[in-house]
Amino acid sequence: MVPLEDTPTRARIADSTLPPMKAFATPQPQAPSRSNANIAADFLALHFQLESGRKLQTFTRFETPITVRVTGKPPASLAPDLRRLLLRLRREAGIDIHEIDQGPANITIETVSRAEIRRTLPQAACFVVPNVSSFDEFRRDRRKPKTSWSALHERTRMGIFVPYDSTPQELRDCLHEELAQALGPLNDLYRLPDSVFNDDNVHTVLTGFDMLILRATYAQGLHSGMTEGQVAARLPAILSRLNPAGDRVAPRPVSLTPRAWIDAVQTALGPDVPLPARRGAAATATRIAQEQGWADQRLAFSYYLxxxxxxxxxxxxxQTQFRAAEAVLNRSPDTQLHKALIITQTAAYAIARGQPQQALAQIDPMLPLARQSENAALLATLMMLKAEALDEAGDHRQAETLRLDSLGWARYGFGSDWAVRSKMREIAALNPGKANQG
Structure with a gap:
């Protein structure tokens, strides 16, 4: 690995303050392209089942205008990201939701440390709980019926707990998913290609599909206390009104995700799982996906793992596995963001093998996708990889310009200066010419 200071274009960066953090401008969500019949099935699965698989008997939502308050020690990035999210919820989902500075709120967002979250829920980056307004109240009452989702009949008070010591992007991602779950769906479905309600974490901000689900959640004709059958009876008319284009799309068979595949994926992702067990779990996930006959992002995710x-x-x-994943993703326009994550791996491999033109051909189509999805970490990584490929191809001036431009996104995506510089060193080390200089 080439030390950061050994590269002239990086030495100036290392010796000075990094450029200011960048922020995304106008949201660009894409409307869902699936049939309303499929979206109705997704709506019911998201609302009437928990991630554990446990069924819920009652539809719940807030029945009054919703207030949101932030407590704890929020970092500077939280306020603008929350304001932007609340504006989207009002405009795109039609939800009457506003932030307040003091007093009791329907939804309280408390910032706590990552260590506190891990001690409470080791597998969670952030989480939402009904009928609490503080972390202390949650810890005191976490085993009481009041904090049980299955005992809920109407939403009136929610507590969201997010880490103040995470990167700006991780904190924003938590706000999007947990606030959406406080308002509506409680389940995650691996079968969804275009949603934050999916534990593959490909989408990090609320999508057009997600906003449609939330708009339907708060549509006239639905109310807390309804059964699944009652909601199912009213959904077709609601979706026809909110998403008329979905009535013109033919429905596709719904392919459920077996628990065995989910367990294998979670084992393969487990940070504390020994490598041989993770390798075996990923192979198991791939075998199950193939046996299920899937040709969607779940099969691609298995190869990716x-x-x-x-x-x-x-x-x-x-690389054989990454290419197999890419071949699956090429079949659907809904999974191009998934492909962008694969490209970070295949382009890095091309750079390491001295094939900069191949890397550039892979990276360029992915840059607009990363911007549109508002994934700063992905965007910065792709830009740094492109800069390295340009350096390798001899275009040093454009490489330096692009590398400097990537740093504002990297500060949002990776957080601290040391994390940004570590990512730069990691990508610089791919270039065999620079490695030989060291």
Whole structure:
């Protein structure tokens, strides 16, 4: 690995303050392209089942205008990101929701440390709980019926707990998913290609599909206390009104995700799971996906997991898995953001093998997708990779300009200066010419 200070274009950056953090401008959500019949099935699965698989008997939502308050020690990035999110919820989902500075709120967002969250829920980055307004209240009452989603009949008070010591992007992502779940869906579905309600974490801000689900949640004709059958009876008319284009799309068969595949994926992703067990779990997930006959992002995600686990010990075989994932994703326009994540791996491999033109051809189509999805970490990574490929191809001036431009996004996506510089060193080390200089 080439030390940061050994590269002239980086030495100036290392010795000075990094450029200011960048922020995304106008949201660009895409309307869902699926049939309203499929969206109705998704709506019911999102609202009437928990992530554990447990069924819910009652539809719940807020029945009054919603107030939101932030407590704790929020970092500077939280306020503008929250304001932007609340504006989107009002405009795109039609929800009457506003922030207040003091007094009791329907939804309280408390910032706590990542360590406190891990001690409470080891697998969670952030979470939402009904009928509490503080972390202390949650810890005191977490095993009481009041905090049980299955005992809920109407939403009146919610507590959201997010880490103040995470990156700006991670904090924003938590705001989007947890506030959306406080308002509506409680489940995550791996079958959804275009939603934050999916534990593959590909989409990090609320999508057009998500906003449609929330708009339907607060539509006239639905109210707290309804059964699944009652909601199902009213959904077709609601979706026809909110999403008329969906009535012109033919429905597709709904392919449920078996618990065995979900368990295998969670094991493969587990940070504390030994490598052989993670490798075996990823292979199991791929086998189950193939047996299910899937040709969607779930099969691609299985290949992707195998590739990520293999890349340190067998990079060539890892690339085989990444290429298999890419081939699956090429079949659907709804999964191009998933493909962008694969490209960060295949383009890095091309750079390491001295194939800059191949890397550039892969990276360029992915940059607009990363911007549109508001994924600063992905955008910065792609820009840094492109800069390295340009350096390798001999275009040093454009490489330096692009690399400097990536740093504002990197500060939002990766947080601290040391994390940004670490990412730069990691990507610089791919370039065999620079490695030989060291």
């Amino acid at each position: 195998q590739g990520r686990i293999l890349q340190l010990t067998d990079p060539d075989q890892a």
